[in-house]
Amino acid sequence: xxxxxxxxxxxxxxxxxxxxxxGSATKQAAAPEGKSVVRYMNFSSNDGHEKDxxxxxxxxxxxxxxxxxxxxxxxxxDYFTKLQTAVAGGTAADAFExxxxxxxxxxxxxxxxxxxxxxxxxYKKSLYDAFNSDGKQYGVPxxxxxxxxxYNKALFKQAGVAEPTADWSWKDEQAAAAKLTNKxxxxxxxxxxxxxxxxxxxxxxxxxxxxxxxxxxxxFNSPQGVEAAKFLVDKVGKxxxxxxxxxxxxxxxxxxxxxxxxxxxxTGIWMFSALAGAKFDWDVVVEPGNTQKxxxxxxxxxxxxxxxxxxxxxxxxxxxxxxxxxxxxTRLASSWELxxxxxxxxxxxxxxxxxxxxxxxxxxxxxxxxxxxVIERQQEMQDTVTQELTAAAAGRxxxxxxxxxxxxxxxxxxxx
Amino acid sequence: xxxxxxxxxxxxxxPSAIPLVAFTLVPMVSSLWxxxxxxxLISPMQWVGLxxxxxxxxxxxxxxxxxxxLVYVVGYLxxxxxxxxxxxxxxxxxxxxxxxxxxxxxxxxxxSWVVVALVWKWLLNPANGLVNxxxxxxxxxxxxxxxxxxxxxxxVILSSAWKDLGFVMVILLAxxxxxxxxxxxxxxxxxxxxxxxxxxxTLPLLSPSTFFVVVISLINGFQVFDQVYVMTGGGxxxxxxxxxxxxxxxxxxxxxxxxxxxxxxxxxAVILLITVLQVRGQRKWVHxx
Numbered sequence: 001x002x003x004x005x006x007x008x009x010x011x012x013x014x015x016x017x018x019x020x021x022x023g024s025a026t027k028q029a030a031a032p033e034g035k036s037v038v039r040y041m042n043f044s045s046n047d048g049h050e051k052d053x054x055x056x057x058x059x060x061x062x063x064x065x066x067x068x069x070x071x072x073x074x075x076x077x078d079y080f081t082k083l084q085t086a087v088a089g090g091t092a093a094d095a096f097e098x099x100x101x102x103x104x105x106x107x108x109x110x111x112x113x114x115x116x117x118x119x120x121x122x123y124k125k126s127l128y129d130a131f132n133s134d135g136k137q138y139g140v141p142x143x144x145x146x147x148x149x150x151y152n153k154a155l156f157k158q159a160g161v162a163e164p165t166a167d168w169s170w171k172d173e174q175a176a177a178a179k180l181t182n183k184x185x186x187x188x189x190x191x192x193x194x195x196x197x198x199x200x201x202x203x204x205x206x207x208x209x210x211x212x213x214x215x216x217x218x219x220f221n222s223p224q225g226v227e228a229a230k231f232l233v234d235k236v237g238k239x240x241x242x243x244x245x246x247x248x249x250x251x252x253x254x255x256x257x258x259x260x261x262x263x264x265x266x267t268g269i270w271m272f273s274a275l276a277g278a279k280f281d282w283d284v285v286v287e288p289g290n291t292q293k294x295x296x297x298x299x300x301x302x303x304x305x306x307x308x309x310x311x312x313x314x315x316x317x318x319x320x321x322x323x324x325x326x327x328x329x330t331r332l333a334s335s336w337e338l339x340x341x342x343x344x345x346x347x348x349x350x351x352x353x354x355x356x357x358x359x360x361x362x363x364x365x366x367x368x369x370x371x372x373x374v375i376e377r378q379q380e381m382q383d384t385v386t387q388e389l390t391a392a393a394a395g396r397x398x399x400x401x402x403x404x405x406x407x408x409x410x411x412x413x414x415x416x
Numbered sequence: 417x418x419x420x421x422x423x424x425x426x427x428x429x430x431p432s433a434i435p436l437v438a439f440t441l442v443p444m445v446s447s448l449w450x451x452x453x454x455x456x457l458i459s460p461m462q463w464v465g466l467x468x469x470x471x472x473x474x475x476x477x478x479x480x481x482x483x484x485x486l487v488y489v490v491g492y493l494x495x496x497x498x499x500x501x502x503x504x505x506x507x508x509x510x511x512x513x514x515x516x517x518x519x520x521x522x523x524x525x526x527x528s529w530v531v532v533a534l535v536w537k538w539l540l541n542p543a544n545g546l547v548n549x550x551x552x553x554x555x556x557x558x559x560x561x562x563x564x565x566x567x568x569x570x571x572v573i574l575s576s577a578w579k580d581l582g583f584v585m586v587i588l589l590a591x592x593x594x595x596x597x598x599x600x601x602x603x604x605x606x607x608x609x610x611x612x613x614x615x616x617x618t619l620p621l622l623s624p625s626t627f628f629v630v631v632i633s634l635i636n637g638f639q640v641f642d643q644v645y646v647m648t649g650g651g652x653x654x655x656x657x658x659x660x661x662x663x664x665x666x667x668x669x670x671x672x673x674x675x676x677x678x679x680x681x682x683x684x685a686v687i688l689l690i691t692v693l694q695v696r697g698q699r700k701w702v703h704x705x
Contacts, residue, residue, distance in 0.1 A: 081668045088457040105671075109459035243563045243652075244542040380670050391653045396565065 036313040039093035040321075041072045041086075043079040044143065044300055044337060048273060052334045059326040060317060067313045087111050087305075094308035095318050097142060100130055100299045101374050107133035108376075113304040113311050114138060122323045127340045130371070131301040139301040140322045143337035146365045147201070147296040149173075149288065150257065150265040150356075153281040155180055155187060164264070166364065168288040170205075170231055173264065177239035180263035189239035191253050192266040194232050194393045196382040197296065200373055202228040204294035205287070210373040216414060221407035224291075229389060229399045231290070236393045243394070268298070269362050272335040276355065283356045286365045295365035298372070300337065338362070377413045384409045451678035456671035468678035478679070480654065481662040482686075487569055488576075488658060489637035495577040496633060497626070500584025505618075507585065508592045518589070522582035529579070533646035536575035537562060565655030568648045572656055576643055580636075584629050591625025592618070623702045631694055638687050659683050 045053035050073060057069045072093060074082050080102060086092040087106075098106055106112055115137045120128050123141055131139035149164060156163050161176050177189030192198050200210045200220075208224030211217065241247045241256070254271070256262040260280050266287060275282060287295055302318035304311050321327055325346070328339040332350045339347070351359045375381055385406050392402035426433075451468055453461040472478045507518050524532060539546050540561040548558025559567040595618065603613050619626075641660040644650060650657035650665070657665075659679065666676035 084457045084668070084671065105456075106458065109456070111458050242543075244560065246543075377670065383669070387651070387653055390651075394563065394652065396653065 035066050035068065036310045037068045037070060038095060038310055038314045038317050039070045039072065040314075040317065041074060041079075041083065041093040041096040043074055043076040044097060045071075046073050046075050049334060049336050052330050052336055055330055056321060056324075056327050059324075060320045063320070064313075064316060067316065069317055090307060092305050092307070094310050094314040095302060095304050098139065098301050098303055100301065101372050101378050103131060103139060103301055103303070104133065104374055105376060105378070106303070107131075107136075107138040111306050112138040113306045113308065113315075115140065115304065115315055118315075118319070119323075122342055123340050124342050127299055130299055131303075139303040140318055141340035142300045142302045142318075142322045143331065144297060144299045144340055145269050145337040146298070146362065146369065147266060147268050148284040148286060148361050148365055150267060150271070150275075150282060150284050152257070152260060152263050153283060154260065155263040155280075159263075163283075164285045164288070166286045166361070168285070170288055170290045173288045174231075174235075174239070177235070177264060181239045186261055188241050188256065188262050190235055190264045190266075191240055191247075191256065191262055192232060192235060193248065193253075194236060194386075194389045196385040196389075197372070198232055198266065199229060199385060199389060201287075201294055201296045201370055202231055202290075204370040205289040205292060206231075207291040211375070215373075215375060218407045218410040218414065220410075221403040225403055226400055227290075229392065229403055233389065233393045233399055243390075268296075269335075270337055272356065276335075283358050284361050285358060286361050293368045294370040295368060296372075297366065297369035299340070375410075375414060380413050381410050384413070447677040447680055450673055451675075451681055453674045455673045457667070457673050458671070461674075464674065468675045469682070472675060472679055472682060477654075477662065478682075481657050481659045484569060484656060485638055485640065485658045488573055488640055489634060491570065491573040492576055492580075492637055492640075493630065493633055495573065496580050496584050497629060499577060499581045500629070501588055503581060503585040504588035504592055508589060518585075521585055524579045525582040525586075527579070529642035530646055532575065532579050533643045536571070536578070536643075537647045540571050540575075562648045562656075563652060565652050568652060568656035572640075572643050572647055575647065576640065579643075580633070584633070587629050588622065588625050591622045595621045620703050624704055627694075627698050627702045631691060634690060634694070635687055638683065638690075 042053070053071060053073070057071060060069060061067065079097075083092065083096065092111075118137055118140060120137075127141035127144060128137075131137065131141060151164055153163065156176075159180050159182075161179050164173070164176065173190070180189035181187065203210055203220055203225055206224045206228040208220060208222050208228060210220045212219050236242055236247075241252075246252045253262070253265060253267065254274065257265045258275065258278055269284075286293065302322055304314045304318065308314050323339070323341055328341060328346050329349075331337065331339045332347065335350075335353065338350070341347075347363075350362075353359065388397070388402040388406035388409075391397045392399045397405070450461070452463065452465060454464045454468075455461040503521055507514055507521070511517070540548070542548060542558065542560040542563050545558075545561070548561075551558040561567050561571045599617055599621070600613060603617055608616065639660055640658050641664065644656055644658050644661050645664070648656040650661045660683070663676045663679050663683070666672045666679065
């Protein structure tokens with residue numbers, strides 16, 4: 001009776017929760033007089049930064065003895081499913097983390113509390129504005145990160161290939177990747193997932209646009225788009241491992257790079273701390289572009305649940321977590337995602353740390369950022385684009401056909 | 417006196433009645449309600465009447481996932497029945513270590529689906545899985561299994577049949593043991609050979625067990641989910657996506673709970689129809705001794 005079980009456990013448990021969950025919407029124990037408890041749910045401390053978040057919580061509680069913060073950390077892969085059901089069931093935390101892509105959906109449907117009298121001047125303006133919807137501030141930026149090109153210096157030396165520079169273009173990367181790939185020793189030259197996240201970026205590096213300016217139509221099936229998709233797809237099997245080799249499975253790329261079998265790796269600066277123990281010398285550089293440079297930037301924000309009974313305390317906490325000096329210090333010292341503060345002089349200590357040597361690249365990349373294109377039916381769009389590109393990478397479709405199909409499907413999503 | 421007895425009956429029913437109501441009946445009824453709305457789980461529900469149903473019935477994806485589910489059932493059922501019957505026939509003989517073998521074949525049935533699916537995914541790895549290595553040894557180029565749209569569903573069918581073989585075996589074994597030996601003895605006296613005994617006695621007298629296995633396997637087959645989710649995630653390119661997997665994605669990936677609920681009810685209707693047809697049709701081929 002799996003259908004029945006499924007219906008019970010999965011599909012409509014959420015509904016049952018709405019029916020009976022209203023009373024328990026904020027079911028934390030009533031705090032003692034004058035003391036409030038703020039429940040906070042996040043994904044970004046998962047897998048390595050839990051201790052750093054605890055340090056920030058402790059500092060906040062020391063400064064605000066009347067507020068206790070209860071942290072719940074959920075892996076990114078499950079986070080948005082969990083958040084969705086929690087919001088539907090009225091059991092969502094008082095404050096939680098949202099990435100920029102998901103912020104729009106939540107702001108639009110009334111599940112977020114508007115923040116009052118926020119000191120906007122402490123934040124980088126572009127990041128602060130990203131969490132504004134229809135003129136109302138529903139969140140503060142929490143952190144940001146970007147993607148750079150990681151490379152294994154030892155492998156470059158071995159192959160006698162010059163190390164990448166900020167002036168590199170796609171052609172330089174392709175030529176180097178071909179020389180670095182050695183199928184006998186199972187060393188791959190390059191790794192860049194064939195996915196939505198990489199595609200909108202290489203599209204920008206090639207001067208194309210994913211959506212039209214008012215976001216009503218997809219425009220990525222252009223000559224620039226085809227060339228960009230080919231740049232990604234042509235790597236597969238040639239200089240980059242295929243799906244059958246394991247590409248795409250969790251941690252595959254991390255293991256490949258840390259085991260010294262991958263020369264170049266397109267990934268985010270959140271990997272810095274995980275690579276601290278690498279047994280070889282590595283560095284980073286701004287990603288190569290084609291007609292122009294463009295580096296993916298991701299922003300996380302902090303919001304207050306509209307149903308929270310401790311909205312004031314919750315706002316205090318997210319303000320502290322986003323902009324306090326304690327947070328900034330902790331984030332920089334642990335090479336976590338970067339703090340979104342306006343005062344860049346406070347970011348100096350980030351550059352003083354030893355590895356990678358070229359930390360400047362993180363800030364250089366910020367000069368030409370590209371944010372993910374966002375629509376209301378975000379996940380469906382991402383899945384569609386990734387699926388079509390994967391079909392092209394596996395040789396089941398031509399790149400031209402894959403992009404045409406993806407574009408018509410995304411346009412379908414924009415209409416509904 | 418009778419009323420008092422009924423009270424006790426109800427009392428002893430409580431332990432299963434409470435979960436049944438809370439986790440089956442209430443969600444079922446509420447999913448019917450949800451299926452008439454547009455709902456992304458976080459915004460208020462919006463009444464859309466039967467729109468979800470009409471949208472689903474005209475959506476090519478719905479046709480696709482039902483087709484994949486049908487292919488799965490059609491591939492899985494003969495495999496698991498023939499395999500289970502063969503095992504049951506062999507293990508019904510007086511063999512050394514028979515009990516041990518029976519237990520061994522039943523072991524996958526009680527193993528968690530996630531574990532089985534992960535092991536099979538690994539065995540069927542197109543590049544370095546054991547199955548393709550063995551095929552390669554014999555000079556057969558192994559297929560891409562879960563990376564090839566044509567092989568993803570067969571890979572799932574294969575692992576599902578392997579796991580459920582033991583279940584079918586146990587049911588059929590019980591069926592075999594309930595066939596009276598005097599029927600066989602009479603057939604022997606009449607000069608029937610082994611082949612004739614199998615076709616004329618074993619199979620017909622096994623038909624009640626066969627009927628049970630077919631009904632249960634069809635219902636389970638139409639609800640296939642775990643193994644697909646773990647092994648292929650419905651891919652590549654949606655080539656192995658099945659109905660329940662689509663229901664899951666609609667709700668938890670895409671926030672379309674209304675359509676997902678409607679699809680659950682469509683699936684329910686399909687399974688109900690098939691089961692009713694089977695129960696009606698059993699008169700023609702099921703012999704209760």
